[in-house]
Amino acid sequence: MKSGMCRISGVLLLMVLVLCGSSRSSHAADVSFRWAILAEEDGVMQPLDFSSPPVVHSGTPMQFYLEHLDNCYIYLYLLDAGNQVAALFPMTSGYYTYGFPRGQKFFPPGNRTFTFVPPGGMETFIMVATVQRPFQLEKLTDELLKNPGSRSQQQLLLGEIEAMIGNGKREKRSQKAEDLVAVERRSKAADGSVTTVSFQAVEVDIADFYGRKLLIDHR
Numbered sequence: 001m002k003s004g005m006c007r008i009s010g011v012l013l014l015m016v017l018v019l020c021g022s023s024r025s026s027h028a029a030d031v032s033f034r035w036a037i038l039a040e041e042d043g044v045m046q047p048l049d050f051s052s053p054p055v056v057h058s059g060t061p062m063q064f065y066l067e068h069l070d071n072c073y074i075y076l077y078l079l080d081a082g083n084q085v086a087a088l089f090p091m092t093s094g095y096y097t098y099g100f101p102r103g104q105k106f107f108p109p110g111n112r113t114f115t116f117v118p119p120g121g122m123e124t125f126i127m128v129a130t131v132q133r134p135f136q137l138e139k140l141t142d143e144l145l146k147n148p149g150s151r152s153q154q155q156l157l158l159g160e161i162e163a164m165i166g167n168g169k170r171e172k173r174s175q176k177a178e179d180l181v182a183v184e185r186r187s188k189a190a191d192g193s194v195t196t197v198s199f200q201a202v203e204v205d206i207a208d209f210y211g212r213k214l215l216i217d218h219r
Contacts, residue, residue, distance in 0.1 A: 054217065
């Protein structure tokens with residue numbers, strides 16, 4: 001009788017351990033996505049290397065690549081050389097209300113690009129991604145989209161972002177969650193032909209929060 005009880009207890013313990021283990025693994029990488037900032041070099045869009053601030057000259061065509069791999073809330077901002085803050089993604093209020101995008105996204109879409117304009121200086125892209133929807137961040141972003149030139153709204157938004165990223169520890173932790181992966185981009189021409197181009201993107205896998213400041217030396 002006692003041996004039977006021991007066997008049952010052992011089975012129950014095993015079930016608990018399995019359930020706990022599966023629970024941890026299922027939440028091991030809730031913030032999961034890929035990103036790259038592309039800049040034209042010799043007529044080809046190449047990913048910028050942020051191991052140190054890359055140099056980008058005024059007028060260089062650029063594009064941002066983003067791809068959700070899991071359901072998480074991703075936001076991109078620019079703090080330019082003139083200390084002006086702009087919300088780059090998403091640019092519509094309530095973007096995540098009806099779900100999460102899938103597949104590769106390029107901004108601007110298609111073959112369109114954006115450029116830096118003089119004067120030069122240090123440009124800072126700020127990326128934030130979270131498991132829980134950051135309602136205060138979205139509220140401040142919406143207010144800035146309504147009043148993009150408002151310095152007070154810019155400072156309120158920047159303060160919220162700084163509070164989320166913290167004193168540098170969270171950014172260091174975010175960097176450790178990065179890995180380089182090869183990504184293929186397929187483009188269809190007007191004549192129906194398909195061109196495939198490969199580039200290196202950053203793949204992020206982290207449990208709850210990702211925050212990065214990406215500096216570019218604009219000349």
